Amino acid sequence: MEKEGFVSLWVGNVQSFEELNRLLTVSYSDEGDFAPSIFAKHFEIRRYDDAVREAEYYEEASNDLSQLLEGFSYDEEIIPKFIAIEQEGLPNESNAVVLLYNFQYAGAVSESTILSNYLRFVGAVKYR
Numbered sequence: 001m002e003k004e005g006f007v008s009l010w011v012g013n014v015q016s017f018e019e020l021n022r023l024l025t026v027s028y029s030d031e032g033d034f035a036p037s038i039f040a041k042h043f044e045i046r047r048y049d050d051a052v053r054e055a056e057y058y059e060e061a062s063n064d065l066s067q068l069l070e071g072f073s074y075d076e077e078i079i080p081k082f083i084a085i086e087q088e089g090l091p092n093e094s095n096a097v098v099l100l101y102n103f104q105y106a107g108a109v110s111e112s113t114i115l116s117n118y119l120r121f122v123g124a125v126k127y128r
C-alpha cells in the first residue's frame with residue numbers, strides 16, 4: 001500500500017537485466033487502463049508509483065545487503081534498517097534488488113518464483 005516515507009525491499013535472482021525490466025514493466029491499455037507488472041501481479045500489489053521505483057541487476061550475486069543497496073536513494077538511511085531486519089544476513093546470494101519508495105508492503109506474498117526468476121520480500125522501513 002502506498003505510504004509516504006516508507007520503502008519496501010525485494011531481493012532475489014533473475015536471469016538478466018532485460019528480464020528484471022520485463023518483470024517490472026507496467027503498461028496501459030488503449031483505453032488508458034492500468035495493467036500491473038508481472039512482479040506486481042505475483043506479489044498481489046494492485047498499484048504503486050513506478051516513478052519512485054528503483055531496481056538493479058548485478059552480474060555477480062552477493063549476500064551482502066549493504067553492497068547490494070549501496071548507491072540507491074537514501075542508502076545511508078535504509079541500509080542499517082534493512083540489515084537489522086536480516087540480522088544474520090541474506091540466506092542466499094542475490095543478483096537483483098527492487099525498491100518501492102513511498103510504499104509499505106504488508107507481505108501478503110513473501111516470496112515468488114516468476115518465470116524461472118526468484119524474488120523475496122525482505123521488509124519495509126522508514127526512509128525519512
